[in-house]
Amino acid sequence: MTLGIVGVGHLASALLKSLLRAGHPAGQIVLSPRGQGPELAARHGFALAGDNADLVRRAETVLLAVRPADAVAALRGLPWRRGQTLASACAGVPVAALAEAAAPAGIVRIMPITAAELGASPTLVYPGTPALAPILSAFGTPVVLDDEAQFEAATVSAAIYGWAQALIRESADWAGAAGVQPEAARALMARTFVAAGRMVDEQEAPVDDLLARVVTPGGITEAGLAHLEAAGTPEAWHGACDVVLRKLHGRS
Ligand SMILES: NC(=O)c1ccc[n+]([C@@H]2O[C@H](COP(=O)([O-])OP(=O)(O)OC[C@H]3O[C@@H](n4cnc5c(N)ncnc54)[C@H](OP(=O)(O)O)[C@@H]3O)[C@@H](O)[C@H]2O)c1
Incomplete structure (x- = not known):
């Protein structure tokens, strides 16, 4: 499974460390070409996308880790397809706003913390999505919430x-x-x-x-x-x- 990461800043760099630590092949991870993307791709062998549209075409699962105010704009106009999963780590950005910008991809909200780089993040997830299990278990222990209101309070x-x-x-x-x-x-x-x-x-x-x-x-x-x-x-x-x-x- 190819994982794409849009928004390679503080959180994403901790998540990338956790994925490498858990043995995920660097070549199956595509980074957006902003922030720390180019530097981390050169250092660890991650693939670097030409732009976010290229990334969305190449990845089955896309992890969004831009600042909350940039989240919806970063998703709009990209070639989302059915069967794809968008996992957003953007605090306070609801499923409805993400779904509207990234249709027809399936939407999951996650809330990892930087302790993922030690494999120790109790990562919040809503809704529970088995396809994300290999990624979330690299971060630490997934904590699945039953509804979005609980997810927000738990955040x-x-x-x-x-x-x-x-x-x-x-x-x-x-x-x-x-x-x-x-x-x-x-x-x-x-x-x-x-x-x-x-x-x-x-x-x-x-x-x-x-x-x-x-x-x-x-x-x-x-x-x-x-x-x-x-x-x-x-x-x-x-x-x-x-x-x-x-x-x-x-x-x-
Ligand atoms: N930091 C944490 O511990 C933490 C924990 C849980 C959740 N989160 C969530 O994670 C998200 C990121 O937080 P952060 O602290 O990692 O922020 P950050 O260090 O500012 O990183 C955000 C990155 O997103 C990039 N970016 C912005 N718009 C983009 C676009 N359209 N396409 C590609 N890249 C784009 C920025 O690139 P430029 O530098 O070029 O603008 C920057 O490198 C936030 O939504 C936050 O709520 C963070």
Whole structure:
């Protein structure tokens, strides 16, 4: 199966690393000739399309990774055909807008994150499409949503992924300022977040029970949590999620 990628920027370069890592032949991937397309084609042996129409003719599956504002314009007027799949990673661009611009191709929305380059992206998918399985499993673990409203709400996780990295940076900067050697502080804080995520993901127990095991009454975790709650952190966190969902719905 030939995969074409329209929009070779930050996300696409992470996805291409994941595909190479999973053993997908570079020659079966065609890149659009903008952004990092020419450089990555020269470096790794991907095919380079003459233009987006050439790419759509050559690919059975096309992955769209241009900025959301460019998505519909990038699709219009290309030689889409029945049986082809367009997988769009463009945040907030609905199936209806993509379908209108890329008819008669079948439309799938996906939301991978850059951890795909480690094979660790929990990639959102709507609707579930077996033909995409080899690609999505290279990115990490597919998470299929039942309808587009759920897909949109779940997409907030892609922003939370960035906030988690920002929290790791804040924690490491704080530890560095408190005297911990900077490289050790960075590794420690990153692994602490990985450990917290793995415990919640891999244990059956309710999160409240997991927390009860670590929040000792009168202890350090409880003291810090009380400070975060008094400072309004839970409300601020929910508020940030609301801001992202409104933006995804085009309401801000
Ligand atoms: N970055 C992430 O971690 C992430 C995660 C999940 C989803 N996404 C989604 O992925 C999309 C891309 O994000 P990004 O961060 O990778 O953006 P980016 O780095 O700005 O890359 C977008 C690329 O699209 C190219 N482009 C624009 N119009 C084009 C067209 N008509 N034909 C071919 N190429 C075109 C741009 O080329 P020029 O430089 O020549 O303009 C640029 O190289 C967004 O819709 C975003 O919502 C991103």
